[in-house]
Amino acid sequence: ALVNITAATAAWSGFVSVWQPRTVPLRTSNLNGQGGQVNANSSIVPIDADGNIMVFTSSRTHLIIDLLGFFDVAPGGVATSGRLVPVTPVRAVDTRAASSAGNLYTESLDGATPVVNAPLAGLFALPADVTLVAAMVTAIAPNGSNSGFVVVHGHGTTVPTSSNVNVNGHGDVRPNLVVVAVGADGSIDLRLKDVADVLIDVVGYFTDSSAPSSSVGTYVPITPSREVDTRSFI
Numbered sequence: 665a666l667v668n669i670t671a672a673t674a675a676w677s678g679f680v681s682v683w684q685p686r687t688v689p690l691r692t693s694n695l696n697g698q699g700g701q702v703n704a705n706s707s708i709v710p711i712d713a714d715g716n717i718m719v720f721t722s723s724r725t726h727l728i729i730d731l732l733g734f735f736d737v738a739p740g741g742v743a744t745s746g747r748l749v750p751v752t753p754v755r756a757v758d759t760r761a762a763s764s765a766g767n768l769y770t771e772s773l774d775g776a777t778p779v780v781n782a783p784l785a786g787l788f789a790l791p792a793d794v795t796l797v798a799a800m801v802t803a804i805a806p807n808g809s810n811s812g813f814v815v816v817h818g819h820g821t822t823v824p825t826s827s828n829v830n831v832n833g834h835g836d837v838r839p840n841l842v843v844v845a846v847g848a849d850g851s852i853d854l855r856l857k858d859v860a861d862v863l864i865d866v867v868g869y870f871t872d873s874s875a876p877s878s879s880v881g882t883y884v885p886i887t888p889s890r891e892v893d894t895r896s897f898i
Contacts, residue, residue, distance in 0.1 A: 665711050666735070666883070669695050670704040670728035671721065672895065677837070678723030683753075684710040685718050692753045692865040696802060696837035699723065706732070706841045708798055708867050710750055719892075729892035733885040747881030748798070750868040751789040756799070757782045757854075757864040778856045781819055785850025788866045795845060796870040801854070802839040802863040805831035812858030819847030823855065831859060839863075843870070 671680055679693035687710075697703030709717050711734075719727060735748040757769045759780060769782045786792035803814045813827035829840045844852050854862050871881070 665709050665717065666706065666732045667709055667717075667891075668704060668706050668730040668732060668888075669719075670702065670730075671695055671697050671723075672702045672726040672728060674699050674701070674703075674721075674723040674725035676723045678721065678725070679837075680722075680727070681720045682707055682709045683718050685712045685714075685716050687752075689718070689720065690753050692755055692800065693802065693839060694800060696839050698836060703838075705800075705839050707800070708735070708748070708750065708841065726894045727892060728890065728895075731886065731889050731891050733883060735881050735883050741882065742877045742879045743882060744875045744877050745871055745873050746883075747871045747875065747878065748868050748883065749871065749881060751866060753800070753865050753867045754788045755863065756784060756788045756866050757862065759861045759863075760804075774855070778859075780854040780856065780862055781851055782854065782864055783849075783851040784846055784866065790866065790869050792850070793872075793874070794850070794869045795872045796843065797846060797852070797866060798841065798843050798868045798870065800839050800863075800865040800867060801829050801842045802837065802865075803829040803831045803856075803859045804861040804863075805833050805836040805838075806858065806860040807835050808858070809833045810858040812856070814857075814859055814862060815855040816842050816844050817853055817855075818845045819849055819851040819853045821845070821847055833858070841867075
């Protein structure tokens with residue numbers, strides 16, 4: 665399912681994790697936010713046979729979940745390209761930890777801009793010829809007051825003029841769902857502006873024209889509907 669998750673006026677800074685029922689809870693976050701704020705993020709979440717998801721919040725907060733659409737067997741149509749293949753979410757990059765097996769990023773500078781390069785193709789349950797990846801990218805701001813952002817793009821491709829994640833400084837932690845085309849070498853670059861650390865949690869990939877024709881995994885949009893609002897229970 666494609667959902668938008670909102671944490672409203674959390675009692676303290678924390679995170680929200682969402683996963684499929686009757687599977688192992690994940691050590692990845694779908695939403696991060698500061699106490700007292702209203703924070704939102706879109707997520708692609710596997711549902712179980714009963715149509716349910718599990719939601720955990722580390723802070724006492726109200727939760728709002730809006731259903732935007734789903735990836736399933738599309739009625740009356742098949743395609744090769746653009747079908748979602750979900751994977752068990754896995755942390756591919758965590759710059760708070762040293763580079764090691766399973767955390768294979770490298771860091772460099774492009775002028776004054778820090779750049780994190782993350783190899784993805786053939787790793788983290790992704791095929792070696794993957795071209796388009798869905799991932800949750802989380803930016804962690806330094807303790808200073810400057811606002812910052814992260815730009816994500818395929819390695820060796822033109823740097824976009826738009827950002828993917830924005831933070832407000834003062835240690836702010838913000839995630840966002842990103843769909844990014846990998847570079848020719850199978851990696852992506854994350855360009856950091858006033859961002860101290862960055863995390864990448866891979867959640868799936870999209871098929872290309874070499875995939876077999878099928879309707880499975882095709883995105884089916886719906887009229888957005890509010891499925892959960894814990895504020896209504898008061």
